Amino acid sequence: MxxxxxxxxxxxxxxxxxxxxxxxxxxxxxxxxxxxxxxxxxxxxxxxxxxxxxxxxxxxxxxxxxxxxxxxxxxxxxxxxxxxxxxxxxxxxxxxxxxxxxxxxxxxRTMEGVHRPALATRWPTMKGGYTVMLDVGANVEADAEQLVEFAIMGEAFSRAVSGEARPKVGLLNVGSEDQKGHEEIRNAAKLIREAGVDLNFHGFVEGDDIAKGTVDVVVTDGFTGNIALKTGEGTARLVGQLLRESLTSGPLAQLGALIAYPALRKLRKRMDPGTFNGALFLGLNGLVVKSHGSANASGYAAAIGVAEKLARSHYREEIVSNIARLAHANAAAAASAGNAD
Amino acid sequence: MxxxxxxxxxxxxxxxxxxxxxxxxxxxxxxxxxxxxxxxxxxxxxxxxxxxxxxxxxxxxxxxxxxxxxxxxxxxxxxxxxxxxxxxxxxxxxxxxxxxxxxxxxxxRTMEGVHRPALATRWPTMKGGYTVMLDVGANVEADAEQLVEFAIMGEAFSRAVSGEARPKVGLLNVGSEDQKGHEEIRNAAKLIREAGVDLNFHGFVEGDDIAKGTVDVVVTDGFTGNIALKTGEGTARLVGQLLRESLTSGPLAQLGALIAYPALRKLRKRMDPGTFNGALFLGLNGLVVKSHGSANASGYAAAIGVAEKLARSHYREEIVSNIARLAHANAAAAASAGNAD
Structure with missing residues (x-):
């Protein structure tokens, strides 16, 4: 309803x-x-x-x-x-x-070992596929451990929907060098590398890497992710509006647009948020898919498709086993810190 | 060089x-x-x-x-x-x-009363003008007072380049309600309202408001601003590439594109980063303008234009007097807190 x-x-x-x-x-x-x-x-x-x-x-x-x-x-x-x-x-x-x-x-309730669930969405890329991005709004803040949990959950989501065996994971930052960005992000990168979690980790990515498709999964906190998502949507709408204005700006432009109409329609479909509709609320004991409120019927069908692919996948087991590695590494780090005292 | x-x-x-x-x-x-x-x-x-x-x-x-x-x-x-x-x-x-x-x-050196300088850039909007956004990368973090300083500096920049007497200022957030987002942003909004700084303050704006042109100045920390800027640029490039692919996808599309060429060229010019080239490094005792490294000659001329407009404006005096109000309000708040002890 x-x-x-x-x-x-x-x-x-x-x-x-x-x-x-x-x-x-x-x-x-x-x-x-x-x-x-x-x-x-x-x-x-x-x-x-x-x-x-x-x-x-x-x-x-x-x-x-x-x-x-x-x-x-x-x-x-x-x-x-x-x-x-x-x-x-x-x-x-x-x-x-x-x-x-x-x-x-x-x-x-949240899955065992997961501190906070995250909202994950997909983004079309220049490579023709999609980038999974999370968190896009469930949590305003995320510490290093939560970012690693998001990475683990996003990777399993990406594999389930794309079929890619080893999706590449990147942490969203303002530069690719190790010393860039917030402490949480730098620590998350360190944790992924040292905790022995099973991820194909690329390192840091920047805002323009999302649409480039540099990685399959872009990990960030819910504040940054929400703003990036909405900024991207707003920019796409702006370009769409400018294109429409240009192609109705005179009789020649209109004629050209009419002749190129099938191609422009295909472009419109490619950019239609409906085709990549279906945000996933990850980290719960159950599959929860959110469709855009403004989706049309085929957009809604796409969201059902996300649910179906996830339901047939092993995403849960993959998350559980990877989160266990993270917890194990954290426990070992805590024990060795205790011994050092 | x-x-x-x-x-x-x-x-x-x-x-x-x-x-x-x-x-x-x-x-x-x-x-x-x-x-x-x-x-x-x-x-x-x-x-x-x-x-x-x-x-x-x-x-x-x-x-x-x-x-x-x-x-x-x-x-x-x-x-x-x-x-x-x-x-x-x-x-x-x-x-x-x-x-x-x-x-x-x-x-x-930084201007008196300014804690940290900020990098400000312009963004084309659906309304046909530009939104000023800052900070887009000079500081990874910003507390409430720094955000208010960015708002004051960005407002003076906007007035100087647009001629708009009372530019509207918004704080970038994940929702428009008072309780949304980070503590720093909520405190910055409170400070603007209570400190008596001379700003036409709109309240919170979201990522899609940047391209909509809801406000003339979008204020955020350098981490979020850098990611929003690059995500927007990446999305614009993605749509541009998809458009090119569509318009070369077959003989009819090519014919249509040829006929509509003057209109498409105009669109390209409108979206060309060169036309809004010229980021300003705000808050220093001197005017410092940064051109895109990839700018062409007319883009470089646009950056010179930003410097010229600022140099002829009263942006410095406006910032100094507004920052003084902020400092005065802070001192009064500290004194009343002292009395209450």
Missing amino acids: GGDHAPDIVVEGVDIFARSHPDVRFLVHGDAARLSVLMDKHDAAKAASEVVPAEKMIGMEVKASQALRQGKGSSLWNAVQAVETGAAHAVVSAGNTGAYMAIAMFRL | GGDHAPDIVVEGVDIFARSHPDVRFLVHGDAARLSVLMDKHDAAKAASEVVPAEKMIGMEVKASQALRQGKGSSLWNAVQAVETGAAHAVVSAGNTGAYMAIAMFRL
């Missing part, structure tokens, strides 16, 4: 996805009457889904704390709970982000 | 600028033999310039500490020193940024 165009695009998104993935089943939580009408219009969605009636919905303006107090029985709460009980392998929603994260953290 | 295409584009840039500003004079520091050959090819530059021979140059790979120890007598050192002695109103260079900032700080 969440997002700007729900529940219509949700059912349509399920329909699109179900056509190419006949083995995936859906529990669709929400207003049963409205959902039934929509299901009747979408055969594939109807065949793949069970509608689970919810007595209420959490609006986009509801605060996280309020959602925790009063959210029980809502479609969002029930969808998260289905993951908790094992009725579903993953939950996807385009609803209220703060409420969604709060309910997911409250019901699913 | 600094930058990728020096000294050629420097002399060409002086030539371009001198044609439209016959009342501006130049001291051109560097290799006298090479500069003389170039001057002979550019009448306007030659008429407006005096070549000041320098015995050496600071290469792009030289570290800041090394530049301070061994830089004396170099073209960069001499150019900065000309501002110190009053021989020049401003210095412009496309050379080694770290060496330039170090020499400028060492020779010119």
Whole structure:
């Protein structure tokens, strides 16, 4: 029921996805009457889904704390709970982000060894693929150990969605030299190198490396990641607007644009946030995928695709075993510091 | 002598600028033999310039500490020193940024009341103008008071280059609500509101507000600003590359692009970093402008234009009087805290 165009695009998104993935089943939580009408219009969605009636919905303006107090029985709460009980392998929603994260953290709890969950998103690159970036907003700050945990979680996410066996991991910084940036980032690099975690670690990357695709996973704190993400989105929109202005600036430009229309349409599709829709709320005991609130049906289907790929992957086991190495290294470091006293 | 295409584009840039500003004079520091050959090819530059021979140059790979120890007598050192002695109103260079900032700080010192200088740059916006953003890399961290100093300096810069009497100032954050973000940012907002500094303060802005042009001045620490700047540049390059790929993807697309060529050329010019070239190293006892190392001649002329506008403005007096209000408010707060003890 969440997002700007729900529940219509949700059912349509399920329909699109179900056509190419006949083995995936859906529990669709929400207003049963409205959902039934929509299901009747979408055969594939109807065949793949069970509608689970919810007595209420959490609006986009509801605060996280309020959602925790009063959210029980809502479609969002029930969808998260289905993951908790094992009725579903993953939950996807385009609803209220703060409420969604709060309910997911409250019901699913963080994985053992993970201090804080992180929000991970994908970014198109010049190489044609995607860069995974995290954290993009779940935590305003992150210390060195948390950054390493983000690196471990982001790497497993990247492998699951891209199929790349050894995704390259970089720490976002203001330069590539060892002495650059905040202490936390320098310590995180040191920790990755010394703790024996299983990562293909590239070192530091800079802001322009995100779109270049220098690495497969860009690790940062939630403050920097959120600002980088929104700055990038804003710049892409600016260039898009300037392009539109240029191509409607006179009859010749309009004619040229008309002739090049199929190519420009392909460009638009390539840059459409929908095609890389699906942020992952990583580090919980359950798969939690967030769709953009403004996603259309195919964008929503892309977010379902992220959930499906993760659900079929070994990302959890990979995270658990890598986090254990980190914890082991930390314990050893603490013990040797104790002996030295 | 600094930058990728020096000294050629420097002399060409002086030539371009001198044609439209016959009342501006130049001291051109560097290799006298090479500069003389170039001057002979550019009448306007030659008429407006005096070549000041320098015995050496600071290469792009030289570290800041090394530049301070061994830089004396170099073209960069001499150019900065000309501002110190009053021989020049401003210095412009496309050379080694770290060496330039170090020499400028060492020779010119920070203005009274300013804790740390900041690097300010401009960003094109959807409204057609520019947003000033600072700090984009001079300081990795900034406390609340420093952020307020950046706001004061950026506002004076914005007024000088845009002519806007009361530029709107925003603090970069991950949300617009009062309780969002780091403590330093929340305290900076409080300080601006309570210290009686003379600013048209908008409050918090997010990453996408930079390209939207929501405010005229975006204030942040050098870590976040550097990453936002480079992420934006990287995204703009990505969209540009995808556009080129689309418009060369087939004969129809190529024909369309050919017909729309004048419009696309205009777009390219609009997005060309050269047109908003000229970062300002703010907070020193002297005007220090940094051109992109890869700038072409018209980009270099744009950087000269920034220096000229600032030199003719009252930006220094405005900063001094506003910083004094901040210092006064801080002293009053300290005194009242003392009384309360």
